[in-house]
Amino acid sequence: MVHQLQVIRHIQQLRAAIRQARAKDSTLRVGFVPTMGYLHEGHASLLRAARQQCDLVVLSIFVNPLQFGPNEDLSRYPRDEQRDLALAEAEKADIVFLPSVEEMYPTPTQTVVSVSGVTERLCGESRPGHFDGVATVVSKLFHMVQPDAAYFGQKDAQQVAVIQQMVQDLNIPVQIVPCPIVREADGLALSSRNVYLEPEQRRQALVLSSSLKLAESLVAESKGAIDVSELHKAIIEHIRQSPLAEIDYVEIVAYPTLQPVARLRDASSVLIALAVKFGKTRLIDNTLISF
Amino acid sequence: MVHQLQVIRHIQQLRAAIRQARAKDSTLRVGFVPTMGYLHEGHASLLRAARQQCDLVVLSIFVNPLQFGPNEDLSRYPRDEQRDLALAEAEKADIVFLPSVEEMYPTPTQTVVSVSGVTERLCGESRPGHFDGVATVVSKLFHMVQPDAAYFGQKDAQQVAVIQQMVQDLNIPVQIVPCPIVREADGLALSSRNVYLEPEQRRQALVLSSSLKLAESLVAESKGAIDVSELHKAIIEHIRQSPLAEIDYVEIVAYPTLQPVARLRDASSVLIALAVKFGKTRLIDNTLISF
Known part of the structure; x- marks a missing residue:
């Protein structure tokens, strides 16, 4: 048929x-x-x-x-x-x-x-x-x-x-x-909204996935012991290196309750989620870390 | 079987x-x-x-x-x-x-x-x-x-x-x-809450159905021309004749939108709905009038 x-x-x-x-x-x-x-x-x-x-x-x-x-x-x-x-x-x-x-x-x-x-x-x-x-x-x-x-x-x-x-x-x-999230070869998470991005915004938009990679390696290196506020700060500092990026939020929360965690290890799964604006275009990305 | x-x-x-x-x-x-x-x-x-x-x-x-x-x-x-x-x-x-x-x-x-x-x-x-x-x-x-x-x-x-x-x-x-509403022989609408009523409350609770009957006859006599506020007043006065009755609401609204009507004939169906308390017991009753 x-x-x-x-x-x-x-x-x-x-x-x-x-x-x-x-x-x-x-x-x-x-x-x-x-x-x-x-x-x-x-x-x-x-x-x-x-x-x-x-x-x-x-x-x-x-x-x-x-x-x-x-x-x-x-x-x-x-x-x-x-x-x-x-x-x-x-x-x-x-x-x-x-x-x-x-x-x-x-x-x-x-x-x-x-x-x-x-x-x-x-x-x-x-x-x-x-x-x-x-x-x-x-x-x-x-x-x-x-x-x-x-x-x-x-x-x-x-x-x-x-x-x-x-x-x-x-x-x-x-x-x-x-x-699972599907990404471009360079790491940008696929989104219908990516079409809005100007070439330079598109280049700098890599900061979302790269900051999540950084966060993952900081968590892995510390075996989950890294302080939540320190991790939060490292992500924000990384994103700020891209001058076109305007941070909407960077959140580190328990998954799937999405409630704040005092320590990473307090939850069996932790979601690191970002929303970053480039001009009028708001992009989101995240990574889920399970212990 | x-x-x-x-x-x-x-x-x-x-x-x-x-x-x-x-x-x-x-x-x-x-x-x-x-x-x-x-x-x-x-x-x-x-x-x-x-x-x-x-x-x-x-x-x-x-x-x-x-x-x-x-x-x-x-x-x-x-x-x-x-x-x-x-x-x-x-x-x-x-x-x-x-x-x-x-x-x-x-x-x-x-x-x-x-x-x-x-x-x-x-x-x-x-x-x-x-x-x-x-x-x-x-x-x-x-x-x-x-x-x-x-x-x-x-x-x-x-x-x-x-x-x-x-x-x-x-x-x-x-x-x-x-x-349809099912009623006792004397007119009281059946409700699981009727069991709460003391004998004298039960007698006076007839005021709900009798006030709706009164309203129906006022609407019928006037062929739907009676003023909404006059109808409202007549129902309230009738209920107030029962000293144990405490009115929660008497409402005359379009059905099924339940929005107020300026004139009865403005809606194709009008709901007259009551909630009346007898002591702690709150009873409701209603009638639907279609034009």
């Missing part, structure tokens, strides 16, 4: 297509990759993981207005539907769901799914309301697709923590599969 | 029982009646509606701490598991789900489902946080049972509006079926 990608723009048709597939095979495993489009190799890796573990792979592409703040990049967020569909086809997705804003929000939503605790710090602090928007739209998409498993990139480590907390608290019957 | 009621206390077993039933019959229709127990004829009517329209009927009994305020009646809320199970058996429920608080909230929930707009007035105003607790627990139960239809009593008209709004906004794949 020749593989056939279905492009669906309406919720009702999406439900019907998935229902039909499930009716044909009662043990069908549905894998879901929710994205905002402008797909790159990071998204491709999620599709590959889903393809490997599931029978039916659903990709959604929706730039969700609810998770953008009033001064953020909603209107200029990059889009390229044709290229996205070609990538989905190449990665053998079965269904691409491409709803309009009107399809997702026919009336302004009065219902918000709000996760506390894990959203207090990092991007939750810099982008108030962002994770309410994420949790709400992911909850909506989960109800439309009803997947067995959903795939998220660990580059958005806090997003993964928020979704896992929501799924656990609300007993949503879906397995969350975090997938 | 002899009917066999399954009593289940754990989420995993609940999911397994429903999955098993669905595996046997791919067109199985699952009906769900979520309750706080201490079942009465109102609940029985929900079970009967579910039994009539569905193949598998699931009843849940859970007194949800999340929807009680700090000064409310959580600790004294009436419970009678044996009587509830007998009623469930008599109404031919298939599964009774009776989780403990620890089963529902193994850790304090960090995720809240919050519905705005329809929760601003009525019980939303008198009981802050109440509907967040309701929406959150109903969302959890929906994810556990994954019913095709869920049955709610129209006595809690605002609760029905909140659940309908949540289901619509979050695209939860369940049909909400509101069922």
Whole structure:
């Protein structure tokens, strides 16, 4: 059978297509990759993981207005539907769901799914309301697709923590599969927002991954004994060597609770997470250190 | 086949029982009646509606701490598991789900489902946080049972509006079926809380239903032309004739938006809703008038 990608723009048709597939095979495993489009190799890796573990792979592409703040990049967020569909086809997705804003929000939503605790710090602090928007739209998409498993990139480590907390608290019957960060050869974490970078910003943006490498080696050399504030200071000093870099945050927190740690060894996993701005472009990166 | 009621206390077993039933019959229709127990004829009517329209009927009994305020009646809320199970058996429920608080909230929930707009007035105003607790627990139960239809009593008209709004906004794949208020022969709306009433309070509690009857006749006589404030005043004056009645609210709002109306005829459906206290016992009642 020749593989056939279905492009669906309406919720009702999406439900019907998935229902039909499930009716044909009662043990069908549905894998879901929710994205905002402008797909790159990071998204491709999620599709590959889903393809490997599931029978039916659903990709959604929706730039969700609810998770953008009033001064953020909603209107200029990059889009390229044709290229996205070609990538989905190449990665053998079965269904691409491409709803309009009107399809997702026919009336302004009065219902918000709000996760506390894990959203207090990092991007939750810099982008108030962002994770309410994420949790709400992911909850909506989960109800439309009803997947067995959903795939998220660990580059958005806090997003993964928020979704896992929501799924656990609300007993949503879906397995969350975090997938490793995919990087350019020189270390820059892949992001749809990298396209915004001017050449010199792009060069200096390496400071995110290099500061995480520095942090990893400082932790390894000290066998985890390095003082949290000393580690924090070393990362900040390293980033400051790049004159175009404007630090939004550098945080060292327990994972997945995202609560501050007094000593690294107090948590079994520690997340070192950064957000750094280059002009108007805000990039994030992180590394997870397990003891 | 002899009917066999399954009593289940754990989420995993609940999911397994429903999955098993669905595996046997791919067109199985699952009906769900979520309750706080201490079942009465109102609940029985929900079970009967579910039994009539569905193949598998699931009843849940859970007194949800999340929807009680700090000064409310959580600790004294009436419970009678044996009587509830007998009623469930008599109404031919298939599964009774009776989780403990620890089963529902193994850790304090960090995720809240919050519905705005329809929760601003009525019980939303008198009981802050109440509907967040309701929406959150109903969302959890929906994810556990994954019913095709869920049955709610129209006595809690605002609760029905909140659940309908949540289901619509979050695209939860369940049909909400509101069922008529069931009353004692003398007019008192059935409620698990009626058991709290002293004999004289019970006599005077008739003022709720009689004031709604009065309102209905004033609306009918005027063919919907009566002034909202005049109608409001007439209801309040009628209730005040009962010396033990302490009015919490009397509201005349559009349904299901629950927003104030300037004139009755401005909305196609108008809800007249009351909350009245007798000592510590707070009773609610309502009537829906359609034009």
